[in-house]
Amino acid sequence: MPPALAEISGLRHVFPGARGAPPRVALDGISAVIPPGMITGVVGPDAAGKTTVLRLLAGLLRPTGGRVTVLGHDMATDAQAAHAGIGYMPQRFGLYEDLSVAENLSLFADLHQLPAGLRTERVARLLRFTGLAPFTARLAGQLSGGMKQKLGLACALLARPRLLLLDEPSVGVDPASRRELWSIVSQMLEEGREDGMGVVWATAYLDEAERCGQVLLLHEGRMLAAGPPAGFLAPMQGRVFRLAVPAASRRDAARRAAAHPGVLDAAVQGDTLRLVLHADAAVPDAASLGGTALAPAPPRFEDGFVDRLATAAAPPPPTEPIRPQAGDGPAIEVRDLVRRFGAFTAVDHVSFSVARGEIFGLLGPNGAGKSTTFRMLCGLLQPSGGTARVAGQDMLRAPAAARARIGYMAQRFSLYGELSVAENLAFFARVYGLSRATRAQAIAQALQRYDLAGVAGDVAGNLPLGVKQRLALAAALLHGPDILFLDEPTSGVDPLTRRAFWARIGALAQAGVTVLVTSHFMDEAEYCDRLAIVSAGRLVATGTPAELRARVRSAGLPDPTLEDAFIALVAAGPAELAA
Structure with missing residues (x-):
């Protein structure tokens, strides 16, 4: 057996407290072996210690205790000798955005x-390999997210590292x-x-x-x-089911199922609910969960993840959702919307409408125009x-009048x-x-509804990501806006935090609040009532998650995921538009 690339033994790391806060234990006695020839995944909820592990492996931090080899x-003592064999791609890709693609690669080569x-040989090969060869003169800050991702990877691979560290790339x-x-x-690899x-x-992911x-x-x-993914899946066999529910009541059914004593996890998946049962729990009757039929489903890694974190109970949705102003007609109506930047058309005659109380998802590849559309609808x-x-x-x-009736979460x-x-509130x-009296009442309600009363005096910048998310939503x-705009609201959070967030959003939608959400995360898009997919500035598809999956179903792909549908519809979009 070849020797390990890295060994972690009894690793502990403590960050000093900022501005009088107590020290924070980031890692507490972990041990692991990183073998060659494979990808080792590091997963966990927000603040689990993932980034700290990678920074210690890269030699960017010295451990408080234990050993990293x-x-x-x-x-701790000889990091410099290992650096030549390590490639490290930090979060946000570690690029210099004011330098071009070629200049970034040249700097990392230096x-x-x-x-x-x-x-010269390695830069040329990596440019071909990542598809960046036509863009060497473009500033890194002007690249799409996917292109930044590939440039960051190319920079990390320049030295042909034996150990490649990728932090949520x-x-x-x-x-x-x-x-x-x-x-x-x-x-x-x-x-x-x-x-x-x-x-x-x-x-x-x-x-x-x-x-x-x-x-x-x-x-x-x-x-x-720790172990191979199959070890996480084995205990979930026979515990995962799909519950068919009427489309109009799926959010009610999700809350009902989540409250059932035998159900560990309930997640909306298009026109069905995906249920994970507690170990040894009896299979419930579909009608008792608000559904029409219950069928077994193959387990996923996420099910094993949720099972291991089952003690972290999700908070309930708000008990008194804010009710928006009543009105007639669609909450959002877009007709032939165009946005040009000089000679470049970022949004090209896009049309759609969103009903009041609907959760509507706006999807698209990086650089497709969805963020530009989103910003126009927000009045930005x-x-x-x-x-x-x-x-x-x-x-x-009248953009100012519209902005007064919308809420925005970046x-x-x-x-x-x-x-x-x-x-902040x-x-x-x-x-x-808000008037002084209304302000006090609104803040008190926000602290209660979003489970923030216990951290009301805490500095916002020091909060865990999930708590920051609740604060931003509050x-x-x-x-009390009519419409809530959410821009990739659960990026980087764990499944339990995501479930709790969408339980709140579902309650708001049932109270009449309209929600427009952008996302790259297809599990998040499953919570939407309808979706629109934008590609190259044009609208290429609209429909419910189930309808979009049905459009790409085939003999070779009998049960497509929403991600399968997204990729196929984006790829087919230009041809369909031309036809």
């Missing part, structure tokens, strides 16, 4: 001290780009097998973890489980042509990290123009 070198001939990129990244890394290459891949050779599951800095960007009516207001003529935490939870209440809803 990489390529035979102790990373850092690795590659000789001129070898540098696929967060924020579309499904096609995720599959392409996996293909590139798998091929590089195969080519580097003779050299004993190995990969450590930290990920929030559990379908990626299922493809790894081994998986390390972290939780609150401890190793919860002026349309070049067409019409867009939001909450009954024309976005061309993809990245966009509140004030230096302020406390309560101070007070600030946004004033921004929304701030967006302070003024």
Whole structure:
């Protein structure tokens, strides 16, 4: 058996507290072996310690306790000797956005001290391999998310590392780009097998973890489980089912199923619910769960993940959802919407409508125009042509009036990290123009509804991602908006946190709040009532998740996932539009 690339023994790491806060234990006594010839997945909820493990393996941190050995070198005392054999791609790709593609590669070649001939050969090969050869003069900051992903990977691979460390490389990129990244890394691993290459891949996408050779599951800095993915799936056999439910009542059925004593997890999956039962629980009757039929389903890695974290109960949805103003007609109506940037048309005559109380998903590859469409509907960007009516207001003529009736939750935490939870809520209440009495009532309700009362005095920037998410949602809803805009709201969070978030969103929709969401995460898109897919600035498909899957069903693909449908419809879009 070839020697391990890295060994972790009794690893502990503690970060000092910021601004008087107590020290934070990021890792507490974990041990693992990273073998060559395979991808080792590192998964876990937010703040589990994934990034800390990768930074310790890269020699960017010194452990507080225990030992990290990489390529035979102790990373506490001899990290420099191991650096030449390590490739590291941090979150957000670690690029210099003011430099071009070629300049980024040249800089990383300098850092690795590659000789001129070898540098030219490797840069040319990686440009061909990643499809970036036509874009060498483009600034990294002007690349789409998928192209940034590939450039970051190319920079990490320049030195032909024996150990490649990838820290959540696929967060924020579309499904096609995720599959392409996996293909590139798998091929590089195969080519580097003779050299004993190995990969450590930290990920929030559990379908990626299922493809790894081994998986390390972290939780609150401890190793919860480790082994091949099959070991996580075996205990789930016979415990996973699909519940057919009427489309109009699927969110009610999800809450009802989640409350059943035998059900561990209930997730909306298009026109069905996906149920995971507790171990040894009797299979319930479909009618008792609000469904019409119950059928066995094959387990997924995510089921094993949820099973291991079953003690982390999801908070309930809000008990008194804010009821928006009543009105007639669609909440959002878009007709021939156009946005040009100079000679480039980012959005090209897009049309759709969203009913009141509907959850509507806007999907598309990186650079397809969905974010530009989203920003126009939020009032953040002026349309070049067409019409867009939001909450009954024309976005061309009265954008300010429309903005007063919408709430917006950005993809990245966009509140004030230096302020406390309560101070953030007070600030946004004033921004929304709430009176003093209304402001106090709205803040008190937000703290209660979104389970924030216990952290009201905590500095927002120090909160875990899931709590930041609840705070951002609470701030967006302070003024009781008719329409809620969500920009990739659960990017990077674990399945339990995602379930809790969408339980809240479903309750808001049932109270009449209209929700428009953008996402690259297809499990998240399953919660939508309808979806629109945008590609190359044009609308290529609309329908319910079940309808989109049906459009690509075939003898070769009898049970397509929504990700399968997305990739197929995007690929077919240009031909269909031309026809």
